[in-house]
Amino acid sequence: MEAVKDILALLVFPGGLFVVFAGMMYEWLDRKLVARLQNRIGPRWFQPIADTVKLLAKEEVLPESVTPFFFVVLPLIALAGALTAVLYTPMVGLEPAYSFPGDLIVTVYMLSLLTLCIGLAGANTRNRFSLVGATRALTQLFAYEAPFLLALFGPAIAAGSWQIGEIAHYAESHWFIFTQPIGFLVALIGLMGKLELPPFDSPEAETEIVAGALTEYSGRGLAIFRIGKGVELVVGLTLIVTFYLGGVANPIVFFVKTIGMLVVMAALQTLLTRLRIDQTVGLWWRYGALLVLLQWAVLIVVQIA
């Protein structure tokens, strides 16, 4: 019985099929919202699925200068990392499939694997656009990662636990968006940085470096990276809603909250101009990190008192 439950958790829900399709639907909603806000029509609902199927069916071109092993394996590691994170996340407001003390730390590191893999994938090729894109992707990783982690750890300190499930239960009665508004903002914007959405899309700024680190990717590798990004979008939004907007809840209520966050993200993407990489780093370290640390200081003082 346990084995059946494990297989279901890995392949159907919450990992596997469910989250892959949820990722595509979230991606569609994001694209559609941005398009409507920009006075465009936007894609139809099945567009991300069609894109993925098409990419998976296409021939994968292996560039001459790459190490073939890493070229093939890096997308898989990225997707595996994102899917592993799903297992410890309370998807659609239900209990996480697996849980152990300290799983929050594992989860956030699993989420960082994607960016790391994208950076390495870019550095693996000799394409100049890829190399510049990889440098930018990794620079950006160092910019947003620390503030993003600190922002997610804020509720953990308040709840007195490093286990996502316990924090989620504690958050049911404590809406951290009101007690830790700075952490909430930094987490939300950090997620945009993680997913390289505008205005943090300089690692894949098409007018400068074509497709950035993934320029040489086509076919299967690109499809897997895209699926990974979709999964990460779902996990990131779920974590933020769990931690800051009332923890585990009725799936429908939880879903509505997640969509609300996606709308906010779409609006920010529409409103803001792309930041240069030096501006991104400056923004995170000058404002993001300092503000979160300030909030931490307040938090610790309150906890002790």
Added chain:
Amino acid sequence: MMTVAAPTTQKSEKFIVPIGPQHPALKEPGHFEFAVDGEIVTDATVRLGYVHRGIEKGTESRNWAQNLYLLERICGICSHTHAFAYVLGVEQLAEVEAPPRARAIRMVVAELERVHSHFLWLGVGAHEAGFDTLFMYSWRDRETVMDLLESLTGNRVNYSACVLGGVKFDINGEQTKGILEGLDFLEKRTHHYLNVIQQDALFLQRTRGVGVMTQQQARQLGVVGPTARASGVARDLRIDAPGQHYNDFNVNMILETDGDLAARFVVRIRDLFESYRIIREILSNMPEGDLVVKRMPRKIKAGETISRVEAPRGEAFYYIKSNGSEMPERIKVRTPTLCNMASVLTLTVGQHLADVPMILVGIDPCFSCNDRSVTVTQPSGQREHWTWEQVRRFGIEYYQRQGGQ
């Protein structure tokens, strides 16, 4: 023919980022090589000529009227400018003058074209900065002026408004009303865009102080049009050389002194307000009379002349030489992009790689207009001039070879 950038080797210390001939930042093919140190550009080179079409040579085997349509196709965006400059030159040679009403209509079309070109540029500029929302909105509003041009001339591009000695169509009361309504809408939108580019903090981060060209540099590099005016160089042919096309209506010089990208945005937007004002003034004081001169000779008197028109991008320069026959002896076109291109190479050095596309687009480049060949250098090193027939045959054979591979 094409130089393919070799992969970075131990031999070259420079890390070169090639942009073009095919690149998402470029709407037309051109090849740039930027040597970068991290994110900072240390050196820039350009190679043009990917869309050379042999139009200048082509004019020499067409008669004066046919050339009007050929020259209009030099540029898809400022097509009227080319027809305008050409008819002015030919009329000077033939010693005829277009009737006042025809001159006024030519000016209306020229200013509407400037409006459409600046809106297009605003969108492209915003897109290079990664501000796609402004791109989408400005191109939506550009449709208004495209519709106006279509209602006047029947075409969205390549309007064929000019004929030798006049214009092809009249502007009636209903069309005037349509234009005025369209302009009111556009003026409202333009105020909004001016606010956005002057106040949006993140957008200003990408434009203010980026690619600064001082007034002295602008003079040394010989830049023209809005690019020069953004650096405080008062250079506008509508004022400097009114000739026979702008002297009936006064035009105000739009100047900005900062010389950075933000100034180039502001100068073009303020140019729009000036264009709206000029169009309104012309429409309310439209002279009466004929549209075309009574007699335009088929053979143009021998001689040579220069005509210049302020295109949306700057000075369009035409040299026309006639030997008294039905066909021109030589037509030489110099488009504003050629004057401005050198400034890109100077300004990008020391800037961030991320700002390069914006600086490039800041001059509003139009590659196909400025590509030209003077001599053909054979692989053996022999240099020769080609006739139109030779150019044509080379083109046909080249594409047959490409298709045969």
